[in-house]
Amino acid sequence: MFNFGKQTIKFVIGYAKYSQSSRVAKPLPFKKPKAAGNSIQHFIDTKQVRAVGGNGGDGCISFLSLWSNEFAGPDGGDGGHGGHVILHATTDAKDLCQLPTVARAAEGGKGENKNCHGKNADHLVIEVPVGTVIKNINGKVIGDLSKEGLMFIAARGGAGGKGNQFFTTDTEQSPVICEFGAMGEEIEYLVEIRSMAHVGLIGFPNAGKSSLLRAMSRARPKVASYPFTTLKPYLGIVEYDDYEQIAIADLPGLIPDSHKNKGLGIQFLKHTERCMVLLYVVDASLDEPWTYVETLKHELLQFSESFSDRPHIIAANKIDLPGAIENVELIKSNTGLPVIPVSAKTGENLETLMREIKIIYDRSKEQQQELQETDN
Numbered sequence: 001m002f003n004f005g006k007q008t009i010k011f012v013i014g015y016a017k018y019s020q021s022s023r024v025a026k027p028l029p030f031k032k033p034k035a036a037g038n039s040i041q042h043f044i045d046t047k048q049v050r051a052v053g054g055n056g057g058d059g060c061i062s063f064l065s066l067w068s069n070e071f072a073g074p075d076g077g078d079g080g081h082g083g084h085v086i087l088h089a090t091t092d093a094k095d096l097c098q099l100p101t102v103a104r105a106a107e108g109g110k111g112e113n114k115n116c117h118g119k120n121a122d123h124l125v126i127e128v129p130v131g132t133v134i135k136n137i138n139g140k141v142i143g144d145l146s147k148e149g150l151m152f153i154a155a156r157g158g159a160g161g162k163g164n165q166f167f168t169t170d171t172e173q174s175p176v177i178c179e180f181g182a183m184g185e186e187i188e189y190l191v192e193i194r195s196m197a198h199v200g201l202i203g204f205p206n207a208g209k210s211s212l213l214r215a216m217s218r219a220r221p222k223v224a225s226y227p228f229t230t231l232k233p234y235l236g237i238v239e240y241d242d243y244e245q246i247a248i249a250d251l252p253g254l255i256p257d258s259h260k261n262k263g264l265g266i267q268f269l270k271h272t273e274r275c276m277v278l279l280y281v282v283d284a285s286l287d288e289p290w291t292y293v294e295t296l297k298h299e300l301l302q303f304s305e306s307f308s309d310r311p312h313i314i315a316a317n318k319i320d321l322p323g324a325i326e327n328v329e330l331i332k333s334n335t336g337l338p339v340i341p342v343s344a345k346t347g348e349n350l351e352t353l354m355r356e357i358k359i360i361y362d363r364s365k366e367q368q369q370e371l372q373e374t375d376n
Ligand SMILES: Nc1nc2c(ncn2[C@@H]2O[C@H](COP(=O)(O)OP(=O)(O)OP(=O)(O)O)[C@@H](O)[C@H]2O)c(=O)[nH]1
Pocket: 203, 204, 205, 206, 207, 208, 209, 210, 211, 212, 222, 223, 224, 225, 226, 227, 228, 229, 230, 231, 251, 252, 253, 317, 318, 319, 320, 321, 342, 343, 344, 345, 346
């Protein structure tokens, strides 16, 4: 009926044979379990990196010899340029895990005869999160990738060497010299992320910072009744009716002498350096809670003087506990700062706190815009 070619018939027969033999049940193949050892990925926010630019390709010494012209002159081509190492800020990257400890760009290709130019190497472009700061080995800031798309050339590649054709002059028609490709730069950097939160939660351990962030946003930082539950900064986004989104950073707790590396130290405060607003969270149910605010302020100033003029308010947390509400007025009178009594547990007064944050945020945003306009 059908006009099958010879080959097609062979295939059909072969298939039938295969399906007959596959009727025999076989056990499922053994599946190797996944390694459990390194399945946890840590958030990497600082890294020391050695950036090495690619070397340029060497020039070539060559002389052209044609059937009609045995001595047709020098034709050694130039070497290609080495690649740069470039850091590129993008919102796709979340931490510095893509940044290798030694970032080495490719070398340029060698020059060839017949004046062939060596291949220019591709640049090594490494994606880092927006908010990455690049410091030299002495700790001085030399690059700040604060906006999406900004790039930083960490190490330049070497230029390609010239071939002997380049050195031909009126008096020297057959130069036997060429250049080596230049070496790429090799520079060490300290790279760190400064998160771009708008509001930073500052407080003693157990004050209820993580609980507040949980209550205000969809972030789910760990909450527990022991100190130093939060070991790393945690970001949450609060959405408002006007579609404004404010990023709030929950930070590890500060204690007296944190700047002397007590507790978890103060290095994580680098994440608050860009916060527009600081929210001091104090446990209002404790005795003399205003003294905690003074300590927090002192520790912040030990990290950076820039915190002195940062807008800040106090959230007097845990007002559901006995004795807390009486302390609110005392905190106000002792610190002279705006105090908002809240309870992260019951959600009492949270709306007032969020409204207050928005007002201060809007105000400082306007101030920043005015400053930028006057600068321009
Ligand atoms: N009663 C009451 N308890 C609260 C409130 N807020 C937080 N807590 C409790 O306080 C304890 C500490 O809360 P966390 O949110 O982990 O405190 P933290 O400031 O993030 O602490 P660290 O991460 O250790 O710095 C937990 O047991 C919470 O349940 C509150 O408004 N009322």
